[in-house]
Amino acid sequence: MKKFKKMLVALLSVMMIASLFGAVSVSADQGGDIYVMFATNVMSLDTNLATDGDSFEIIADCIDGLTQMDADGAAVPALAESWDVSEDGCTYTFHLRDAKWSNGEPVTAADFEFAWKLAMTANLEYNYLFDTSVGAIKNADAILYEGADPATLGITALDEKTLQVELEVPVSFFPSLMYFPAFYPINQAFYESCGDGEYGTSPYTFLCNGAFLLDDYVPGAASMTVVKNPDYWDADRVSLNSITYQVVGSSDQALTGFKSNNLDIATVSGDQVAAVKDDAALSENLKVTGAGYMWYLTFSQTENSSSDGSLANANLRLAISNAIDRESLVDNYVMDGSIATYTAVPPQFAASATTGEDFSGDQTKFADYIGFNVDKAKEFYEAAKAELGKDSFTFTMIYGNNEGDEVTKVAQAIKEQVEGALPGITIDLQAMTKAERLEKMQNDDYCVALTRWGPDYADPMTYLGMWTTGNANNYGFWSNPEYDAIIKDCTAGAYVSDYDARWAALYQAEELVLKEAVIAPLYTKANANLITAGLEGVEFHPVALNRVYKNATFSK
Amino acid sequence: MADKILEIRNLDITFTTSAGPVHAIRGVNIDLERGETVAVVGESGSGKSVVMKTAMGILAGNAIINSGEIIFRYKDDKGNAQEIDILKKDKKWIRKNINGKKIAMIFQDPMTSLDPTMTIGKQLMEGMIMHMGLNRQQAAERAVQLLGEVGITDPAKRMKQYPHQLSGGMRQRIVIAIAISCNPDLLICDEPTTALDVTIQAKILELIKKLQEDHGISVIYITHDLGVVAKVADYVNVMYAGKIVEVGNIEEIFYEPKHPYTWGLLSAMPDLETDDSRLYTIPGSPPNLLHAVTGDAFAPRNQFALKVDSLAEPPMFKVSETHYAATWLLDPRAPEVKMPEELQKRIARMLKEAKSDAGQL
């Protein structure tokens, strides 16, 4: 039987030797090649179909819009060399520069017209950016909601290099809206040459005119690569050779990937951030950036299969909101630099065009409605119990189990804090997928939900617009005519042309929301990024495009 | 004096079982002359098949051989005589040179002795190919010829069949064919016919006798059935609780048994004339060798036991050149004890029959 032992030992040693000669792992530090981490799958590269941040990032690497984001998020000319605006602010004429697609075809105004009108023909997630609530492009509402002919959209290519866009009402942030992927151009001839649904599913069915070319990609792939585009119109400012994206599921694994320098940019969360802070060398690489989206609790104010309707009582909601210790949430559970938030609009994302200061810079503005004050919470709770005539409540809080480890921790922390501060309230936690959670919230089949909202454009309206009566995201089904009136004025009414007045009115709207605790803001998510030494110039943004590499430099 | 093919000298074996050490063999001596047939008789659990498995070198892993030697004399391939002690040889050497080649064995239950997933032909040819260096073709021919020799009809078809398609009797014939396939010098049969019905039993015994005469094989029978012993054996060893208690040639054991245990065995054998309504059985059951044995192991069941039997173990008393028995009754100081009446009458009848058979010859 000794034969078997010899055979086994031989087998194991052969395997080890074979692997030694196989290859030392591809180290990530030749010249300008960087390895960047994605936390989730890339959904699609078709600018019309893409819905998630990672997809936008790769699309923006390969395709330019009319404008681009500079370091602080302002719109700078890209494919549009310059543009002029009519006096009433409703007509934009963009003058395109000479730029070429990766198949040699020139980029023309017709590409933009084709792309936008193509968007109008399908039910897409981001079609709402065209309608009067955001971009207010002429006839967009009629096409989207009344079935008008897509050709009537207010966009016309006057000639190869000039594009005219007409708006229903002047939109102050319109240029910054243009760097959002939904407004990028698509070459009609190439699009129609691909099979149905084939566009954007591989490097051969995708056309680039941006800083990088798509080199390796398959839908749902775990790793993707883009390489420098030599004939990009601004090629000399791009110094990176290639970017390889690697989908990494767990934060622990991301940290190991970074430490073994298989990742140059990695996003870590929770305990890994704590571990990085303890390690002096590693903490130099740590760079906390605003992720832009705000986590908050939304309460269903109607009686439905999951809730007894007691949350229609504002005092009860205020009690819960004030029983939550947001500093402890951020310090002990999220721990990745996220900021406790006491306002309905998250800080660090929307700055006033005139004064330049952040809309939610002052977090104590609504201190008397929202904060961590157990006594005040008890007062609200007693008032609520008196009004409702009940002294014990059971709520089911739904949360997503595929939206990050910290979400599960926050849910359990809130349960502990609220049950600790307000005896008589029991919160049952119910995990489900994000999609299932959304469906339950949209069908008003929930009681309390831990949810989030990410801004699509740099204006407070992306948040405050959500709580108007009948809005798809008004999950509490709250209706307040005074609130609706203010929002109406800001989008289409008196304040449209008067910037400062609009800015002040938005504050009033925010106060209404917080006074009745329609939502209980918790924290604004930040990303704890680890960036290899020697890699500078990567621009991080909380809105639209998370990371832009155009001006990044990587010196060994 | 024909030479002794096999000599087992005071073999002593203990088994380590989960319940503790079992002292199964307590000093066994067996001799076998070339060409003769020896029977080893005893109740089940007396250690008969353990001795033979030791001789074959296929003992279980948990056996410890405390002492003893097994001398085996045979002629090797080049024809010169060899004498070895099987206990000293390592397993691999025994498998290569002795098992199947010089000593072969037949087991009790034909149902499970053949590999269920292998054709009869292959199982037959395996031994020959390995020991006699025949190629497949030659082995196949010899196999068919062997099947014919052991009395199997239409052997060519049987070669391709599987064990479960044959009856018990046929399977035992095939096991015999396998055993003699390499012309062994010694054939050990461990209760070959116990699992078969009487008519087939007689055929199998005749077959073994015929093969023994044709090939000059010496045979050891292990059985608890005295009827079989009477038909085939030249010498008989009566075994009880791991020791040989009486040994002698066929006449001495059947007509002048000396050991009370042999008396018990003989009177327990049913035959036509017994008028006693209830068949005589030896009371009690064999001792559990987990516990040490003091004195004569048979004493607790022996109606003729003496006081000394529970004090010391009786040595082997010589009755004649070939007849020995280990019982204190043969000691001169012991009181004169006769065989039970019933047994004396039966032996007298057997003697009369034997003379009349001899007369007719």
Place this chain on the structure above:
Amino acid sequence: MSRKNKKTVSEAAVNTYVPSAEDFVLDVNRDITTDRNFASQGFWKGVCTRFFKNTRAVIGLVIIVLIIIFALIGPSLNQYGYSDIVSVYDEETGKEITARSMPPHIPALHKLFTGEDYDDLFAEHTFIFGTDSLGRDLWTRVWYGARVSLLIAFVTIFIDMIVGMSFGLISGFFGGVTDSFMQRFVEIANSIPRLVIVGVLATFMTKGIGLVIVALLLTEWIGMSKIARAEMLKIKNMEYIMASRTLGAKSGRIIFKDVLPNTIGPIITQMMFSIPTAIFTEAFLSFVGVGIMLPQCSVGSLIEDGFNNITTLPYQILPPILVLAFLMLAFNFVGDGLREALAPRIEDM
């Protein structure tokens, strides 16, 4: 006679007693008919004696009993509940600090080795297994989790025994049309992805351990039925089966009385191996939100939580994996012991 005669063999032969004349007298006054050696035992009594003689099996049983005891009393040994987040108000920073992600923190031992107490905020707290990343005591959670996982383990054994084994044996025994029909049912049952089955169950059942058990009931028995069927096919044509059939035994009796004891080997091995799979299935279902609700936990869910910080906080995954390993070791030893006891291999006598 001494109960266990450990003396070596040679001693017994030495006491050569020299018989004297008066010994040679018939020793008549003895009852030779009683049978002293092989007192007859009932089958099950025999199984128990054989089982308890097997030291490994006993060790296995002891481990299982220990784990059950710890699972019951473990959580109550200290003052923390399985969901209490331990936190302390820190004067300097004026903030509430939770005892999150602390390695094993035993003041008594620490004093023993280093001679002085801990100096951190939680000096007087004892966390034998440390705390999880929320600040809850892992000792309490591991033993609380052990309750759920033990329940799952025994449920699995039950499912394998009752559903899986009998399905396989029946399917194998009857063969022909019934066998192919039952096998097609197995193929259909096994082809529906577990997530789909669980999703559908969740629509009309209340989520919780009950739903997990029903899900296991629907999916976990297939492996066992395959093994049982294979064994049955092998043994179906043995003579003794034919024999009992000729004696007029009904199929049920043959399957469970004649065939089962002889197929007990692989069946018990498979049973032992289906336990960890079931425990991890429960953890997966709890993660998906269909099994036990947070902050409850099971050994499987603790392993998954520990997995999230495996390289930075390895101590978090160690206790649950060790408990599972010991449980599995114990179940395997007991399984082997049972297999030996039920169908003892007669050691060559």
Place this chain on the structure above:
Amino acid sequence: MAKYIFKRIIMAIVTLFIITFLLFMLVRIMPGNPFPSERMSAEAIEKKRAEMGLDKPILVQFGDYIANIVSTGSFGKGSSLYNGAPIATVLPKAMGNSFKIGGIAICFGVFIGLVLGIAAALNRGKFWDVFCTVLSIIGVCIPSYVFMIFLQYFFAYKLPVFPFYFNNRQFFVSSIMPALSLSLFSMSTVARFTRNEMVEVMDSDYVLLAESKGMYGTKLVTRHILRNALIPIVTVIAPLIVDLLTGALVVEKIYGINGIGKLMVDAITGEGIDYNYVLALGILYSTLYIGIMLLLDIVYCLLDPRIRVTEKKGKRRREAEKKEAPAAA
């Protein structure tokens, strides 16, 4: 034998049809919708469902689904996964990865499992037996993804022998670690079963006869012991093969392998439930499972003549017995 296989294939097709129908219904009953959206209004979602034919009655939808497969051979487009990427482009690539790595894992698992099991059975009680028991306990308790992280931490980070992530260019080298970690469970199961079965066979009479015939060592093991022990071993290996090819979702997620395990989980728990992907993957999985189970039954017959003979149905079997009866004596 050929007739038996042909009959089984027909049954397989029928079973597959039933599975597809059942899966089609079950998926639609499940919570979670095929078009999750935070921004689109209810009407827009309704229109999208209509586009995909979800507003028609279920039976009509099923009819269209089957008609589409039969006519175009494609499984159609996804609804939400990868924003509706066609299955024909995504599935083959994922299948390729999963089958290659699963294949290597099976070789590791089954081969090393068998060798360990044999070594343990032959050295009962000695080192190899204890090693095999301990390995099978560890192999079963430690989930494959924990072992994967262990391998990745030590053999791709501390000692950079293997690439840290899976990449197609160095296919073989970067699939050793995932295959090894996936094979851990099957290795220990196969080892355990092989040891137990062989121990049982080694006590049988025909092995004793084989030894008394002079057989020893590898010849004895392969020709007599292993063949008889294979039936339960093969029965354990068959489902393991299917699990390895399709069940490696967590390892795929960690090591960045775009396989069908990850695809199935994304299709159900990713962006809502993607009916077409779940169906396509369900059909793939059941075809694989039914195929391997058919193979298993065939192997049963090859391995064990007793089963092959009893498979001969009614009349022929009774004839065979009649012929043998007279020749028995």
